[in-house]
Amino acid sequence: MTGLVISGITKKFGNFTAVNNIDLHFNKGEMICFLGPSGCGKTTLLRMIAGLEEPTNGSISFDDSDLTRVPVHERSIGMVFQSFALFPHLSVGENISYALKIRGYSRSDCEDRARVLLDKVHLPGIEDRRISQLSGGQRQRVAIARALALDPKIFLLDEPMSALDANLREAMQIELRQLQQELGITTVVVTHDQTEAMTMADQIVVMGNARVLQTGAPTDIYKNPANKEVASFLGTSNLLPAKVTSDTTVETAGHSFGVASIGGFSKGDEVLLMSRPEDVTVSVDEQETADNWVSGTVTFIRDIGAIIEILVDCGGHEVISVITPKDCPDVSVGKTVSVQIPKSACHVLAN
Numbered sequence: 001m002t003g004l005v006i007s008g009i010t011k012k013f014g015n016f017t018a019v020n021n022i023d024l025h026f027n028k029g030e031m032i033c034f035l036g037p038s039g040c041g042k043t044t045l046l047r048m049i050a051g052l053e054e055p056t057n058g059s060i061s062f063d064d065s066d067l068t069r070v071p072v073h074e075r076s077i078g079m080v081f082q083s084f085a086l087f088p089h090l091s092v093g094e095n096i097s098y099a100l101k102i103r104g105y106s107r108s109d110c111e112d113r114a115r116v117l118l119d120k121v122h123l124p125g126i127e128d129r130r131i132s133q134l135s136g137g138q139r140q141r142v143a144i145a146r147a148l149a150l151d152p153k154i155f156l157l158d159e160p161m162s163a164l165d166a167n168l169r170e171a172m173q174i175e176l177r178q179l180q181q182e183l184g185i186t187t188v189v190v191t192h193d194q195t196e197a198m199t200m201a202d203q204i205v206v207m208g209n210a211r212v213l214q215t216g217a218p219t220d221i222y223k224n225p226a227n228k229e230v231a232s233f234l235g236t237s238n239l240l241p242a243k244v245t246s247d248t249t250v251e252t253a254g255h256s257f258g259v260a261s262i263g264g265f266s267k268g269d270e271v272l273l274m275s276r277p278e279d280v281t282v283s284v285d286e287q288e289t290a291d292n293w294v295s296g297t298v299t300f301i302r303d304i305g306a307i308i309e310i311l312v313d314c315g316g317h318e319v320i321s322v323i324t325p326k327d328c329p330d331v332s333v334g335k336t337v338s339v340q341i342p343k344s345a346c347h348v349l350a351n
């Protein structure tokens, strides 16, 4: 199989299993994000792709060639570490061309390559600077340029944005994605930042507890999370305890909700009714005759300019609605409201 293929990969440290029997397949040129909470095994999986960690079981191949036992320096991999790991005693240009130099490339080839790569990462003309003279964002771009010096087939980045402040992080996410698309290089990024994964990835791998919880395109996972862990980790979700009442309905807080599908559940099953805040509307009018509504009490209103979040207590369960200021009803904390969720936005998940 072409592309990056991970088959039955397991990594144990003594008795502890950090990565548990993972199978994944990605096409060449895709941007993949490993997303999940701290300790779920993302970095360990990335390090096995890099060859920095040996799998206990399983194999990794790229473009039909088995990499599992290939040493790091023969894998055609470029890696950016969380700390950037730049050499402080070398100039920017020497950092970027370091791998070329130790492979015997001439000084002028090294300098040319450093110049080309600095242009690519939008830092032309800084090859003679010291690393200590660079900002955090510039260091990151230099680390990216250095990782690309040998024209690798696979580009790996471990939490590349974590050392940057919030504004710079957003700008770099877009820049990194554009660079990756321009180069068409198969790229794996480890992150625990869902926005980062949603911004950059063709495929997101949501991990939890050493396993893959779900793999797919960002919007597919966002719209159809496989379980409550994924729903909670990728975006904000409303999860109301409910009971399946028919092939097309569930009941929660004494109200019947039509749902998109009850999936593999049966009448009587205890489930969760999942919805996304942007699909929930809050209204001050009585909805007696309408379907898919429940009443509640407003507990908090958070106005953050472009959007307003309204938190509503519905029978002891919190429901969040996100709306734009122009659509915001006349609500205040303590007011009784009705919360509506259209059938197409109601998903049934295991409790």
Ligand code: ATP
Binding pocket: 013, 016, 017, 018, 036, 037, 038, 039, 040, 041, 042, 043, 044, 045, 192
């Ligand atoms: P984070 O986001 O915090 O970096 P992660 O999802 O990348 O987390 P890993 O670094 O892959 O998680 O670690 C997975 C588990 O394996 C953790 O419980 C970690 O303590 C353990 N682990 C990682 N490396 C080793 C090691 N060399 N020896 C023993 N345990 C390890």
